[in-house]
Structures are given as C-alpha cells and as structure tokens.
Amino acid sequence: MDNKKKKLNTNRVAAYALSGVMLASVIPYNVFAHASEVDNTFGISDQKKPAQLKAAEDKVLTDDQKSRAGKSANNWKEEISQDNDYWQVEKGWQGRNLGGTSSIGMALSEINYLGTYTDANGNDVIRLQWQGDTRSSMPWMNNLSIALKFQKDLYEKIDWNKSYAYSSYGKEEKFLFNNVKSSDYQAEFTLAQLAKAYSKKYELPINLVLKDGVKIADLGKKDYLIQHRGLDVNNKLVLTNVPGTQRDVDLSTIEYGQFTRSTIVPLNSNLNNDVIPANSNKKSNEQRFGTSEYDSDKKVIRTRHYYIKSDSIDSYLGNVGFTQSFDARLLDLLKEDEKGNVAYLDVNTINNEKAYSSTPKVAIKRDQINVKNGVATIYVVGSDFKSNLEETGIKVVRATSGNIKTGIYSTLFKTWTINYVNTSIEYNVDEDMISKLFPQNKYLQAYAFSSGFVHENKDGFLRSDQEVKEDTVIKKGDKLTLEFKDRINNTGNQYVMQIGETYHLMNDASAPEGAENFETISERNAGGITSASRNMKYDITMQAGRTLHAGDKIRLWIINDNGHKYESHSWRLFLNTGNAATDKDIVNVEGENTFKKDYSPYYFQHSKSVDGVMVTKYKYVPQVEEIFDTDKEIKGTVRKDGNNVTGYYIAPSGEKFYFDTKLAADKNSAETIILDENGRKVEAGDEKYDAVYKYALGQLKTENGKETLKLKKDMPIYINNARKGQFPSDPVIEKVKSRVTFDQNYEGKPEDKVVVAPENEQYLGNAGYTANGLDYNGKNVMPENPTREAYTFVGWAKTPDATKADFTKDTPIENSLTVYAVWKKAELTDNLTPAYTDADGKVGTQTTITAPNFTDKDGKDTTKPEGTKFALGKDAPTGAKINPDTGEITYTPAEADAGKDVEIPVVVTYNDGSTDNVNAKVTVKAKTD
Structure with missing residues (x-):
C-alpha cells in the first residue's frame, strides 16, 4: 500500500454511527x-x-x-370546544326535511337581523325577526321549537329576563331554556308561543335586550353569529332544508348549513340598514329567506335567496333587479375561472331546477363588484332595467341573454309562484386562501350576506332627512303621530319612516306578517281617504318603547304607485299624549325643498334577508406514514369515516398535482392504531386511537388528469381532509424521502443495507435548493466500508459492473437508488506497507540505509514476502545503489547535498507482481568551514 494512501486511511474515522433521519x-x-x-x-x-x-x-x-x-396527526389529542361555534348535534337526533309547499307542516323557519336601538329604559337592543311559513296543522308541530345558539361574548351580555319575541297573539313571549343548554349559549321559543295558527306565514320581531350598562359599542367591532334550528324535541328531529318533499334525513349526509341556519349581527362588516325596505303595497310578495353553504365538491360558496308570491298582480314600479352585499374580506377568497369569472347567478325553483330553461347563468367578474366601507355589493339586472345606477357610480351586471335580459325578475314578480323561487349565486373559492378565513384554532366562521330584490325606481322616491332635536323617551305603548300640514289629493300614497336603524311601514297589505300592528303606520282616514276633509294624520303605537337621542337620524319616504311626487311638503312627527298642550315635537319641518328625489335602488318589503354564510373547517389533520419517492401509494388514517382525504403538490410554477384516491376513509376500513411522537404507527405505546379509518392515495396527476408527475426527494406533499360541505383541515406537510440501498455486489453477499437520506433544509423547487448527500447538516448515514475475503474494496458505484467508484457520502441524491460495491482482487501490496528507517549522511562518505521493515494492514510488524525484489525508482540520485534481494541502499552524498534531506525512491515488487512505492531518506549534514 502506498504511504500516501495509508496516511489518508489512518486519519479516517474507523466506523460511522448509523443514525435515524x-x-x-x-x-x-x-x-x-x-x-x-x-x-x-x-x-x-x-x-x-x-x-x-x-x-x-x-x-x-x-x-x-x-x-x-404540520406533522402527522398533530392535533388528534385536542377536543373541539363549544367556543369554536360548531353546534354539535346530540347523539340519536335525525333530520326531518321542511319540503317547501309540498310539506305537511313547516316550510321554513328563519331568523333575520333588522337593526339596533335604545329602549325606553336606556337598554340597547338588537332586533331580529323570526320568519316562519307553516302550511297545515299537524300533531307533531306542537313539538316544534326554534332554538338559537349565540356566541359566548354576545350571550353573556344579553339580559334574558328582559329579552322577548313579539308573538302573533300581540304579546311578549320570553325565551325558554328547558330544552337547550344555557351552558352552551342556547335559548329557544316553542312554535306554540309564537304562532296562534299553524297554517300561516309569520314575520315576528325578537328583541335581544342588553344588560344594564352594556352598550352596542361595548360589543366591539365584531360580526356576531346567531345560529338557529327548528327542533322537534319529543321525536329528536332537526328540521332540514334540502330538495324534495317532507321526509326523514340522515344529517351526516348533508351540509351543515342545510340544517343550521344563521344570521349575523354585523357590527364590523358595515352591512347596515342604509337601504330601506321600500313599501311595495303588495302582500303577494309574501315571504323570503336565505341560506348558504360551502360545496366542497365544486369548491364554491353557494348563497340562496328564496321568495314566494301569491298573485299575478304587477305594481312594482317598473323592472326588478337582484342585489347581494357581503363582507368584502371574502373577495380575497374568490378565484377567477378559465373565463375570468368569480361568480355565477342562477334562478331556480326550491328543488334547484331552473325557473326558466332558456335562461343561462349570469357571469359575474371581480371588477363588476362594488366595494365601499368594507362591503362588497353585486347588482344583477336585465337590459331593460332603467335607473340611475351607473350614473351614480354603482356598477351593475347586466344580463345579456335569456329571460333575465328582458327582466326575469320582473316576469317572476308578475307571476303567481306555487313554491319558493331561489336566486343562487355560486362564488368560486380558492381553497389555498382559506387561512384568511380562519384564525388559529377556529373551525367555524360566519360572514354576513344581505340579499334581496330592488326597485328600478327610475322616477325616484321622495325623501326627507331630519334629525332629533333633543333627547326624547318614548315609553311602551306611547303613540307617535305623523302629520302632514297640507292635504295630499292623490290616494294610495304610502310612507316608510326610519328612526335610527328601525323601519316603520304603512300598515297595509305590506306590513309584517303576523305583526301587522307592531310599530306600523296606521292611517286615521277621517272622512275617508278620498275625502277632502281627511286630516292627514297617521299614528304609530310604539309597543317596544324607544329612547331617541339628539342627533339621531329620522328619514321619511313618500312612495306613490301612481307616480305623483311632491317635493315641497311640511310635516311633523310628535309624541302624542292626547293633549295638544303636552304633545312633544320630535320633527317639525316647513318650507320649500323639504323632500328631495331619491333614486336609490331600494329593497322590496318582504324581500331582504341578512344571512350568515357559515364556513366550517375540518379540525383533525390526517395521520400520514412516511412518503418515499418509490411508493405506489400514500397511506394513513383519519379520525372519522366519510372524510375526503386530498393529497397534492404545488409546483414552483403554481400548478397543482393531485393524488388519485385508492382507498376511501369509510366505515369498512376502521382499525385501532398506536402512534409515536411523530404521528407514525407503532406496535406499542401510550397514544392509542380506536376506530380510525384507513385511506390510500395513488398516482400524482395534474388537476385535469392529463399529466402525471413522479415523486422526488424533498418535494413538499400536502395532505388534508374534510367532510362534505367543509373547508379542508390544516395540511400535514410531508417531505418526500429517498432511500439508498448498498449492494455488496457478489454472489453469497450479506443482506443489502438501506439508509434514508437526510432531509434537505430547503424544499425541492425553492430558490437556492441544492440536493444533499448522505453526510449533511451534521448527520452522516454513510455505512462503513464492507470487506470481502481475498478482495479489496474500491468504493461504491451506481452501476453493478463499474470498475471505478462514482458514489460517495457527498454525492447529491435526487431519488432513491441502489449503489454497488466495486471490488478488485486482493494483492500483497494491499496488505503490506514497506518503510525505511531514516539515515544520516556526510558529504563524501558512503552511507548505508538498512533494508526496509514491513507492517501488515493492521500496522503490525511482519516479514518480507519471499521473492520480493527491490529497485531504485525514477529520479533516484546519482550514485545510489540498492541490493535487489534485501533492499539495502548505499549512497555517498555529493557536495550539493550538504544540509539537505535526500529522498531515494524505491520500487518494491512482490512475487504476485504487485508493487509498492517507498522513499528512503538520508539527512546530510551541513558542510563546515
């Protein structure tokens, strides 16, 4: 063995510690x-x-x-608390479908947000409205309750002893807590409390009175979610809203939003009642409600607005449009499709069949959505819809084909509808952006949507804007009187008054169903409405009481279907005590230009719905086994059956590749597993989970399935899961791993050794990523060099027939591979090392360097093999001589050698023909004078 090679080997660590990745x-x-x-x-x-x-x-x-x-099964030990707003269904409960008009019983139950005000006692109040559509009296309806679930922050600020609903009996009904858990922030009413008949429609006010000293401002800038369900407590049934007739429904097969409705108290998203529910003088536009859900299959948020109409009379002041407003933060979630559209509007029946087969969906682009003060608003109108919308800077979506082009809503509003017609908008969702919706450890979020129909209002309404001059307390039962100082000759004038956020409507056929006398405007009709002597006074009995503050806004609209408008008209609003001497003015205006034209696209009465789009995120991440680039399947388990497990890779270009589903997580794949601290399955341990469900993912393909992709080392693979109607969980993010198999490459060899290459600090595709070898970042998993009888190990190579090594501990690894040992037949030189003893010399005097000593591969002294020959090597100094049999050297240093070390190269040839090179050194003394 060469001395130089030997020096390198002796400095090398003898054995490498094998460590886990x-x-x-x-x-x-x-x-x-x-x-x-x-x-x-x-x-x-x-x-x-x-x-x-x-x-x-x-x-x-x-x-x-x-x-x-990000680790496998990292949150399986956690529990979902009630603070997360997800309303668990008690075990043993099933669903019963409402079924629309084809049902025998309830057709809808809905809670709507109306606004806020301060009552006569100084308590701030949140006003809601219960909307019910009962179809016929059935014995089981006596069991029905309307249960509400509040967020904790709101629930604890409500005075439940003062809060109530105004029933169709004309009296206050208190909340109940006997069938629901106040500890879970729930309360309820029974249907019998609210509805005096089970074959009517209802729009009944609900007043949530805040505790003494708690103001609306104290609730902060937050949108509060109020969920509600219809319950048949005796039979343990939850009312559902899915297509089809009244029937029992398995709740696990439908979306959360199809059995849990919601509304929003929009204290943050600015969905204020800044648009009046214009009095349309039509009871025929009877009822509406909204619903929404996330469709995890289509990846859309779907909002639906339903309405029903009971005659064919048209008095809607021209064409009709549809509008929807929502929290503008949701715009970040929207995604353009291949046509550049972010949403589509469609008009369907209650069973999701098209209302008009010739009417295509209306495409909506991002730049057609109005955004102001944190609110996004869409207006969809026909081509014949004439208004000042565009002139006032409001962007509209004009339908260009089908019945919507000619005013599908106008057509529908002139038609008696046998059942609810729903206007649905599907918003394309980018699931990659769901983190914007969910704060950490939050699994249900709700966002306010306000939907309804709007007047064309091309001729404008008359509007008078005034302010309260001084603080005024209106006690329960007090009467407000609206008085016009001049008689209006035309009949049919209607009035809408807004005090703060609360509206008061003309008490005619458009008043709230079942609450016609609740704070509505009643015409006195002294002498008859056509009489020249009628006194032009209208009364409002304030059943709830009110505190008006100086500066509060008072708005009054005059709406006349005949098109006659009066811009100059004096009017007065006063607290009517029955004694003119003690009556107190709230508004008293005279003179010209008291009213101005208002061309805003106002909602129809009975058409506006404030709905909470509830989006839920599945909590539990999947359990995933390690992923290797050679795997044909990615395997793991999930906590619940029926989960949709998704695996994908995002290329640096942004393109997504998805894994095929090979085995679904269903009840037939249940097993019990034990997990280690990394979320991997092990045979023994303390972290045991019963009845988890296996899944397997297969080939990686593009979203359209046309292109496949092979796994490579350090690819980040995302795996999440969800149930129907939910956003997916946070992902488990696994780096693809690679194995290196070491094959000793001869017959009768030992078992191959396999090591897992260390993960790179970066992900494949990152800028600056460089593939690493087996010795990386302080970890070296390169195995020890193998040994073989009568052979010498040369190194590792990537091909089995190589004669030279081309793989080391530093060779970059991009995929799993097998490397093969390179051997050569063992020679004497491989096991022997010759070495001369250094000698001293003097110029002109012959020096003898004794024969070399030999050591074996372990460094121990050994004898010279028989037949070994010695010869001077290339560039040996002149005069040097060597004994070819013993290796002894004689040399007489020359004048030029004085003070130098003279190296004499020697070639040692063994009897098997192998050779070693060794140097003999003579240190020559310096010449003295």
Missing part, C-alpha cells in the same frame, strides 16, 4: 407571525411559496403548537 419540524401555512419566520423555519422561499403560505403569515402559535404543526 432527523425529521424537520414543518409548519403549515396558517401559523406564522412574520415572513422571515416562515423562510427560516418552514424553508420555503418567498418567491416559491404557495399562495396559502403567503396568505396567513400573521398567525401566531405557541412554541408547543409550532413544534407539532
């Missing part, structure tokens, strides 16, 4: 406080970072959460 802590996209933390910890560079990672870098986690986030 260090799993980097990967953190999902919704957990970071700062972008720099994402780059340093997650390892995905900003320019290559998927959109969902960039969308939520403002989320903050504890150190413990960071250590677990």
Whole structure:
C-alpha cells in the first residue's frame, strides 16, 4: 500500500454511527407571525411559496403548537370546544326535511337581523325577526321549537329576563331554556308561543335586550353569529332544508348549513340598514329567506335567496333587479375561472331546477363588484332595467341573454309562484386562501350576506332627512303621530319612516306578517281617504318603547304607485299624549325643498334577508406514514369515516398535482392504531386511537388528469381532509424521502443495507435548493466500508459492473437508488506497507540505509514476502545503489547535498507482481568551514 494512501486511511474515522433521519419540524401555512419566520423555519422561499403560505403569515402559535404543526396527526389529542361555534348535534337526533309547499307542516323557519336601538329604559337592543311559513296543522308541530345558539361574548351580555319575541297573539313571549343548554349559549321559543295558527306565514320581531350598562359599542367591532334550528324535541328531529318533499334525513349526509341556519349581527362588516325596505303595497310578495353553504365538491360558496308570491298582480314600479352585499374580506377568497369569472347567478325553483330553461347563468367578474366601507355589493339586472345606477357610480351586471335580459325578475314578480323561487349565486373559492378565513384554532366562521330584490325606481322616491332635536323617551305603548300640514289629493300614497336603524311601514297589505300592528303606520282616514276633509294624520303605537337621542337620524319616504311626487311638503312627527298642550315635537319641518328625489335602488318589503354564510373547517389533520419517492401509494388514517382525504403538490410554477384516491376513509376500513411522537404507527405505546379509518392515495396527476408527475426527494406533499360541505383541515406537510440501498455486489453477499437520506433544509423547487448527500447538516448515514475475503474494496458505484467508484457520502441524491460495491482482487501490496528507517549522511562518505521493515494492514510488524525484489525508482540520485534481494541502499552524498534531506525512491515488487512505492531518506549534514 502506498504511504500516501495509508496516511489518508489512518486519519479516517474507523466506523460511522448509523443514525435515524432527523425529521424537520414543518409548519403549515396558517401559523406564522412574520415572513422571515416562515423562510427560516418552514424553508420555503418567498418567491416559491404557495399562495396559502403567503396568505396567513400573521398567525401566531405557541412554541408547543409550532413544534407539532404540520406533522402527522398533530392535533388528534385536542377536543373541539363549544367556543369554536360548531353546534354539535346530540347523539340519536335525525333530520326531518321542511319540503317547501309540498310539506305537511313547516316550510321554513328563519331568523333575520333588522337593526339596533335604545329602549325606553336606556337598554340597547338588537332586533331580529323570526320568519316562519307553516302550511297545515299537524300533531307533531306542537313539538316544534326554534332554538338559537349565540356566541359566548354576545350571550353573556344579553339580559334574558328582559329579552322577548313579539308573538302573533300581540304579546311578549320570553325565551325558554328547558330544552337547550344555557351552558352552551342556547335559548329557544316553542312554535306554540309564537304562532296562534299553524297554517300561516309569520314575520315576528325578537328583541335581544342588553344588560344594564352594556352598550352596542361595548360589543366591539365584531360580526356576531346567531345560529338557529327548528327542533322537534319529543321525536329528536332537526328540521332540514334540502330538495324534495317532507321526509326523514340522515344529517351526516348533508351540509351543515342545510340544517343550521344563521344570521349575523354585523357590527364590523358595515352591512347596515342604509337601504330601506321600500313599501311595495303588495302582500303577494309574501315571504323570503336565505341560506348558504360551502360545496366542497365544486369548491364554491353557494348563497340562496328564496321568495314566494301569491298573485299575478304587477305594481312594482317598473323592472326588478337582484342585489347581494357581503363582507368584502371574502373577495380575497374568490378565484377567477378559465373565463375570468368569480361568480355565477342562477334562478331556480326550491328543488334547484331552473325557473326558466332558456335562461343561462349570469357571469359575474371581480371588477363588476362594488366595494365601499368594507362591503362588497353585486347588482344583477336585465337590459331593460332603467335607473340611475351607473350614473351614480354603482356598477351593475347586466344580463345579456335569456329571460333575465328582458327582466326575469320582473316576469317572476308578475307571476303567481306555487313554491319558493331561489336566486343562487355560486362564488368560486380558492381553497389555498382559506387561512384568511380562519384564525388559529377556529373551525367555524360566519360572514354576513344581505340579499334581496330592488326597485328600478327610475322616477325616484321622495325623501326627507331630519334629525332629533333633543333627547326624547318614548315609553311602551306611547303613540307617535305623523302629520302632514297640507292635504295630499292623490290616494294610495304610502310612507316608510326610519328612526335610527328601525323601519316603520304603512300598515297595509305590506306590513309584517303576523305583526301587522307592531310599530306600523296606521292611517286615521277621517272622512275617508278620498275625502277632502281627511286630516292627514297617521299614528304609530310604539309597543317596544324607544329612547331617541339628539342627533339621531329620522328619514321619511313618500312612495306613490301612481307616480305623483311632491317635493315641497311640511310635516311633523310628535309624541302624542292626547293633549295638544303636552304633545312633544320630535320633527317639525316647513318650507320649500323639504323632500328631495331619491333614486336609490331600494329593497322590496318582504324581500331582504341578512344571512350568515357559515364556513366550517375540518379540525383533525390526517395521520400520514412516511412518503418515499418509490411508493405506489400514500397511506394513513383519519379520525372519522366519510372524510375526503386530498393529497397534492404545488409546483414552483403554481400548478397543482393531485393524488388519485385508492382507498376511501369509510366505515369498512376502521382499525385501532398506536402512534409515536411523530404521528407514525407503532406496535406499542401510550397514544392509542380506536376506530380510525384507513385511506390510500395513488398516482400524482395534474388537476385535469392529463399529466402525471413522479415523486422526488424533498418535494413538499400536502395532505388534508374534510367532510362534505367543509373547508379542508390544516395540511400535514410531508417531505418526500429517498432511500439508498448498498449492494455488496457478489454472489453469497450479506443482506443489502438501506439508509434514508437526510432531509434537505430547503424544499425541492425553492430558490437556492441544492440536493444533499448522505453526510449533511451534521448527520452522516454513510455505512462503513464492507470487506470481502481475498478482495479489496474500491468504493461504491451506481452501476453493478463499474470498475471505478462514482458514489460517495457527498454525492447529491435526487431519488432513491441502489449503489454497488466495486471490488478488485486482493494483492500483497494491499496488505503490506514497506518503510525505511531514516539515515544520516556526510558529504563524501558512503552511507548505508538498512533494508526496509514491513507492517501488515493492521500496522503490525511482519516479514518480507519471499521473492520480493527491490529497485531504485525514477529520479533516484546519482550514485545510489540498492541490493535487489534485501533492499539495502548505499549512497555517498555529493557536495550539493550538504544540509539537505535526500529522498531515494524505491520500487518494491512482490512475487504476485504487485508493487509498492517507498522513499528512503538520508539527512546530510551541513558542510563546515
């Protein structure tokens, strides 16, 4: 063996410690406080970072959460608390479908937000409205309750001893807590409390009175979710709203929003009642309600607005349009499709069949959505819809084909509808942006949607804007009187008054169903409405009482179907005590230009619905086994059956590749497993889970399925899961791993050794990513060199017939591979090392260097093999001589050698023909004078 090679080997570590692969802590996209933390910890560079990672870098986690986030089964030990707003259905309960007009019983039950005000006692009040559509009296309806679930922050600020609903009996009904849990922030009414008949429609006020000293402002800038359900308590049934007739429904097969309705108290999203429910003088437009859900299959948020009409009379002041407003934060979630549209509007029946077969969907683009003060608004109108919308800067979507082009809503409003007609809008959702919706550890969010029909109002209504001059307390039962100082000759004038956020309508056929006398405007009709002597006075009995503050807005609209408008008209609103001397003015205006034309697109009475779009995120992440680039399937388990497990990879270009589903997580795949600290299945341990469900994912393909992709080392693979109608869970993020198999490459060899290559600090595709070898980041998993009788190990190669090594501990690994040992027949030189003893010399005096000593491969002295020959090597100094049999050297240093070390090269030839090279050294003394 050459001395130089021997020196390298003796400095090499004799044996390498085999260690497990260090799993980097990967953190999902919704957990970071700062972008720099994402780059340093997650390892995905900003320019290559998927959109969902960039969308939520403002989320903050504890150190413990960071250590677990993104790992397999990282949150399986956690429980969903009631504070997360998800309303669990008690075990043993089933669904009963409402079924629309084809039902025998309830056709709808809906809660709507109307506004806020201060009552006569100084308590702030949130006013809701219960809308019910009962079709016929059946014995089971006596069991019905309307249950409401509140968020904790709101629930605890409500005075439940003062809060009530105004029933169709004309009296106040208190909330009940006997069938629901106040500890879960729930309350209820029974149907019998509210409805005096089971074959009518109802619009009944609900007043949530805040506790003494608690003001609306104290609730903060927050949208409060109020969920509600219809319950048959005796039979343990939840009322559902799915297509089809009245029937029993398995709740696990439908979306959450189809058995849980909601409304929003929009204290943050600015969906204020700044548009009046214009008095349309038509009871025929009888009822409406809204519903919404997330369709996880189509990846759309779907909102539906239903209405029903009971005659064919048209008095709607021209063409009709549809409008929907929502929290503008949802715009970040919307995604353009291949046509550049973010949403589509369609008009269907209650069973989701098209109302008009020739009417296509109306496409909506992002730049057609109005945004103001945090509210996004869409107006969809026909081509014949004439108004000042565009002139006032409001953007509209004009339908260009089908019946909507000619005013489908106008057509429908002139038609008696046998059942509810629904206007649905489907918003395309980018699931990569869901982190924008969900704060950390929040699994249900709701966003306010306000929907309804609007007047064309091309000729404008008359509007008078006034202010309360001084604080005024209106006690329960007090009467307000609206008085016009001049007689209006035309009949049919109607009035809408807004005090704060609360509206008061002309008490005619358009008044709230079942609450016709609740704070509505009643005409005195002294002498008859056509009489020249009628006194033009209208009364409002304030059953709830009110505190008016100086500066509060008072608005009055005059609406006349005959098109006669009066811009100059004096009017007065006063607290009527029955004694003119003690009556107190609230508004008293005279003179010209008291009223101005208002061309706003006002809602129809009975058409506006404030609905909460509830979006839920599945909590539990999947359990995933390690992923290797050679795997044909990705395997793991989930906590619940029926989950939709999705695996995908996001290429640096942004293109997504999805895995085929090979085995669904259904009840037939249940098993019991034990997990280790990394969420991997093990044979023994303390973390045991019963009845989890297996899944398997197969080939990786593009979204259209046309292109496949092979797994490569350090690819980030995202795996999440969800149930029907939910956003997916946070992902488990697995780096693809690679194995290196070491084949000793001869017959009778030992079993191959397999090591897992260390994970790279970066992800494949990141800027600056460089593939690593087996010795990386302080971990070396390169195995020891093998041995073989009568052979010498040369190194590892990527092909089995190689004669030279081409794989080392530093060779970059991009995929799993097998490397093969390269051997050569063992020679004497491989096991022997010759070495001369250094000698001293003097110029002009012959020096003898004794024969070399030999050591074996272990460094022990050994004898010279028989037949060994010695010869001087190339460039040996002149005069040197060597004994070819013993290796002894004689040399007489020359004048030029004085003070130098002279190296004499020697070639040692063994009897098997192998050779070694060795140097003999003579240190020549310096010449003295």
